[in-house]
Amino acid sequence: MTVQLGMPSPRGPAGGGPRPEGPRQSRGGRPELEGLQDRYGRVATDLRLSLTDKCNLRCTYCMPAEGLPWLAKDAVLTAEEIVRLVRIGVRDLGVRELRLTGGEPLVRADVVEIVAALRAEHPELPIALTTNGVGLDRKAEALKAAGLTRLNVSLDTLHPEAFAELTRRPVLDRVLAGIEAADAAGLGPIKVNAVLMPGVNDADAPELLAWCLERGYELRFIEQMPLDADHGWTRNGMITAAEIRDLLGTRFRLTPDPRARDGAPAERFEVRALPAGQDVSGDASGGGGDDGTGAAGAEQAGPVLGTVGIIASVTEPFCADCRRTRITAEGKVMSCLFSHEETDLRPLLRSGAPDADVAARWQDAMWAKPKAHGMDHTGLGAADFVQPDRTMSAIGG
Ligand SMILES: Nc1nc2c(ncn2[C@@H]2O[C@H](COP(=O)(O)OP(=O)(O)OP(=O)(O)O)[C@@H](O)[C@H]2O)c(=O)[nH]1
Ligand SMILES: C[S@@+](CC[C@H](N)C(=O)[O-])C[C@H]1O[C@@H](n2cnc3c(N)ncnc32)[C@H](O)[C@@H]1O
Ligand code: SF4
Ligand code: SF4
Numbered sequence: 001m002t003v004q005l006g007m008p009s010p011r012g013p014a015g016g017g018p019r020p021e022g023p024r025q026s027r028g029g030r031p032e033l034e035g036l037q038d039r040y041g042r043v044a045t046d047l048r049l050s051l052t053d054k055c056n057l058r059c060t061y062c063m064p065a066e067g068l069p070w071l072a073k074d075a076v077l078t079a080e081e082i083v084r085l086v087r088i089g090v091r092d093l094g095v096r097e098l099r100l101t102g103g104e105p106l107v108r109a110d111v112v113e114i115v116a117a118l119r120a121e122h123p124e125l126p127i128a129l130t131t132n133g134v135g136l137d138r139k140a141e142a143l144k145a146a147g148l149t150r151l152n153v154s155l156d157t158l159h160p161e162a163f164a165e166l167t168r169r170p171v172l173d174r175v176l177a178g179i180e181a182a183d184a185a186g187l188g189p190i191k192v193n194a195v196l197m198p199g200v201n202d203a204d205a206p207e208l209l210a211w212c213l214e215r216g217y218e219l220r221f222i223e224q225m226p227l228d229a230d231h232g233w234t235r236n237g238m239i240t241a242a243e244i245r246d247l248l249g250t251r252f253r254l255t256p257d258p259r260a261r262d263g264a265p266a267e268r269f270e271v272r273a274l275p276a277g278q279d280v281s282g283d284a285s286g287g288g289g290d291d292g293t294g295a296a297g298a299e300q301a302g303p304v305l306g307t308v309g310i311i312a313s314v315t316e317p318f319c320a321d322c323r324r325t326r327i328t329a330e331g332k333v334m335s336c337l338f339s340h341e342e343t344d345l346r347p348l349l350r351s352g353a354p355d356a357d358v359a360a361r362w363q364d365a366m367w368a369k370p371k372a373h374g375m376d377h378t379g380l381g382a383a384d385f386v387q388p389d390r391t392m393s394a395i396g397g
Helices: 079-092 111-121 136-146 160-167 172-184 202-215 241-249 355-367
Strands: 003-005 046-050 097-101 127-131 150-154 191-195 218-222 252-256 267-273 306-311 324-327 332-334 341-344
Touching: 046 079, 079 097, 079 111, 079 355, 097 111, 111 127, 111 136, 136 150, 136 172, 150 172, 160 172, 191 202, 202 218, 202 241, 202 306, 241 252, 241 267, 241 306, 332 355, 341 355
Parallel strands: 003 341, 046 097, 046 324, 097 127, 127 150, 150 191, 191 218, 218 306
Antiparallel strands: 252 267, 267 306, 324 332, 332 341
């Protein structure tokens, strides 16, 4: 059951703009805030905005085979509404980074126009897009010309049968063509996202890493989270970060990346080849002799080939440093991926309310952000964890 948060706020200054200086007043039980603060001292500066709930793939960990009932066309935010929300976020609320996601953002016909309009207003804003890569070969150059900064593409395996099993669509070639086109268009550094599913593509992990390293792409493995439509996720049935490090350790030596993590979901590792004779890829016994991340032996393992990231939302959560605020395709703020509360900004956007009211309601939503995993503690799969009604595709991953 989803709770709708947020009552219309008292009218702010007409036309929006920075909130006037003045005595700090309590508003609806929360203090007057600067930006998108929450009760736990975190400040959201990273906006993840969903362009659509629709998708042309049906990844088993995200969508059901039959798809979902899509939002009606007039329920989805228009390009103008999106541009206005980003304006409010950047100008008034401290947003410093934008990611366009979905659903599949490339299925939105005006995606290039949206990027161009955002870029025209925000010359310096990093604007990234996360895509499944289908159709990217035809859009990459236009996205670059419109001002997109960079791209993350999801690719779980290089094997056509496993790809078709995971995504329920036989379109691996199209995704590979999309990644190549994006790289050629200058949308790098390309990051590749992979979810490992036991018995389907987990054994492909070292091969996928080798493929990415050869091309200069940064691969990140994402622990599967309970955000699938089929509610098929189980804590014991998912591949953990530790298992991913072991899998990669059959072929590579991983050592912690010395660069600061800086609130990013991905923990990064530098990757080196194992010394000759230690490569046991395909052998589950593990080649590193440890958890695959030991610094010992790194110096004998040759030069750094690149980096790999592991996004361990389940077993090594990073909620304490969370800087993300999300807006769904129909204009609801979700303060956390696992929120049960949603704050609808669309009625304000469509009723002529000033920017300051929209900003205030967005702040209300973020003030109520749960501590972690939609609760007051971490624990995906814990007894008191309740999977949100929305799938990853409907939230905006
Ligand atoms: N639990 C959790 N997972 C997240 C969050 N943000 C991103 N992720 C996971 O990380 C995956 C990859 O996210 P991307 O869209 O590629 O972006 P990113 O890793 O945040 O961005 P960059 O590294 O800056 O490119 C998402 O699909 C989620 O599975 C978050 O706030 N909470
Ligand atoms: C929801 S998709 C949206 C963008 C685009 N359709 C794509 O697949 O890249 C964003 C990311 O969420 C990831 N994702 C989807 N469902 C997930 C789940 N249950 N657990 C972890 N990651 C998931 C996907 O692998 C993808 O990298
Ligand atoms: S992960 Fe992305 S590509 Fe796969 S079904 Fe979900 S939204 Fe679509
Ligand atoms: S689960 Fe929620 S609080 Fe934790 S990192 Fe993700 S969005 Fe942030």
